[in-house]
Amino acid sequence: MRTALVIGTGLIGTSAALALASRGVQVHLTDHDPAQARTAAALGAGTDSLPEEPVDLAVVAVPPAHAAASLAEAMRGGLARGYLDVTSVKGGIRRELETLGCDLSGYLGTHPMAGRERSGPLAATADLFEGRPWVLTPTHDTDTEVLNLALELVSLCRAVPVLMDADAHDRAVALVSHTPQLVSSMVAARLRDADETAVRLCGQGIRDVTRIAASDPRMWLDILAANPGPVADVLAAVATDLDATVRALRALESADEDKRADGTAGIDDVLRRGNAGRARVPGKHGAAPAAYETLTVLIGDQPGELARIFADAGRAGVNIEDVRIEHATGQQAGLIQLMVEPAAVASLAAALRDRGWAVRQ
Structure with a gap:
């Protein structure tokens, strides 16, 4: 070319x-x-x-x-x-x-x-x-x-x-891209009128779920208008799960022991099916997801801190497989989660402590 x-x-x-x-x-x-x-x-x-x-x-x-x-x-x-x-x-x-x-x-x-x-x-x-x-x-x-x-x-x-195949592609992206965008937006929309006290409690979970809700609405209107049927099909299945989950949660409020047991079983079912689905998401290099261990370290919000902790991990001979940062509310600090191979956790924790890092396992 x-x-x-x-x-x-x-x-x-x-x-x-x-x-x-x-x-x-x-x-x-x-x-x-x-x-x-x-x-x-x-x-x-x-x-x-x-x-x-x-x-x-x-x-x-x-x-x-x-x-x-x-x-x-x-x-x-x-x-x-x-x-x-x-x-x-x-x-x-x-x-x-x-x-x-x-x-x-x-x-x-x-x-x-x-x-x-x-x-x-x-x-x-x-x-x-x-x-x-x-x-x-x-x-x-x-x-x-x-x-x-x-x-x-x-x-x-x-x-x-x-x-x-073109139509198979459209069904696939409805599941892995277009529906997640709508679900993320729906969860984020709950925050719009939420009490400020509740919003101040936002942690990494809500940040993960709502990250893509920041996307341009005009762009997504164009995308969803071009693939409405497959997206509606996936959302209908999600809606079925939502209805069942709502009923299960209501059952947990009941004084009837049998109803509470049914509610517990319903919640357990959706959580376990979620575990099974998440396990199929490709991991590093497209391979099956690896079972990494997480090492959490307190890190200051100053220039060079990320470079320093990565360099210290490198000196310890440990490869960081993935990383997440959770910022502390109202403080110039945060928690960095380092995902590593299970066998490397102990040696990395010891090495980071030796270099002055506050490690939390």
């Missing part, structure tokens, strides 16, 4: 352009907002001038509601040898292109499974896709050259290609 055209310079489009440009591809940028394309160009993502001849690959990175129209316009203009989109839904866009009478041999629907709560070119990074799955949905009509160009794009962005 020598040349590319990125249509839409938001987070995903600009990040892909930055990755391509950093690896020697001549990238042209266009956007319905010229100022946004100029911003992306100023960041080093390419040039905001249109190509004078067809490029190797056109990457359409616009909201799902506009993707088919943008693709059709690019195809009719003969702007590239191959065309793909990077929207989060796939089946509907392909059907729209069929309705518009487009030649689908030069098109491939894709979806990089990466993103951030922030949007726009200023949130973009060249390494956004590194190590992340990038779904490709070829059909028997897809030209081999276009598939190869898509695979090259994925490789240049250092992502991991995953081949799927």
Whole structure:
């Protein structure tokens, strides 16, 4: 791939352009907002001038509601040898292109499974896709050259290609991406009118659950409007669990011993099914989740503290597998949770204590 055209310079489009440009591809940028394309160009993502001849690959990175129209316009203009989109839904866009009478041999629907709560070119990074799955949905009509160009794009962005059927993809993201966004928003919405005393008690659990609730509502309206059926199906199943859980909790309030026993069994069931589902979420390098031990350390909120604790762990010969930070309310300190292999816990705890850290196991 020598040349590319990125249509839409938001987070995903600009990040892909930055990755391509950093690896020697001549990238042209266009956007319905010229100022946004100029911003992306100023960041080093390419040039905001249109190509004078067809490029190797056109990457359409616009909201799902506009993707088919943008693709059709690019195809009719003969702007590239191959065309793909990077929207989060796939089946509907392909059907729209069929309705518009487009030649689908030069098109491939894709979806990089990466993103951030922030949007726009200023949130973009060249390494956004590194190590992340990038779904490709070829059909028997897809030209081999276009598939190869898509695979090259994925490789240049250092992502991991995953081949799927378009509709199977839409059902999958409804479960692992779109429904979690709505559930996170629903939980966060409970905080809007909550008493300030309750909000001050927010800990890591509520922060984890509501993190993605900070996402741009306009972006998610576009995504959910393009995949409503599969998301509604998953939410209906969640609603069934919610109803059963509410009944179980009400039963625990009862004076009747049998009802309380039923309530306990109902809560136990949903918690254990949650354990089983969480255990299937891929862990490090896509492998099965490892059973790491957690070492908790009090850490000051000063520059260099994180670097110091990681360096001390390195000197102890221990690899930090994962990390979380919980900030202390009203204090210039917090708790850092270091996830390590179980066999390394004792030696790391001893090493950190020797270096003056307040370790809590």
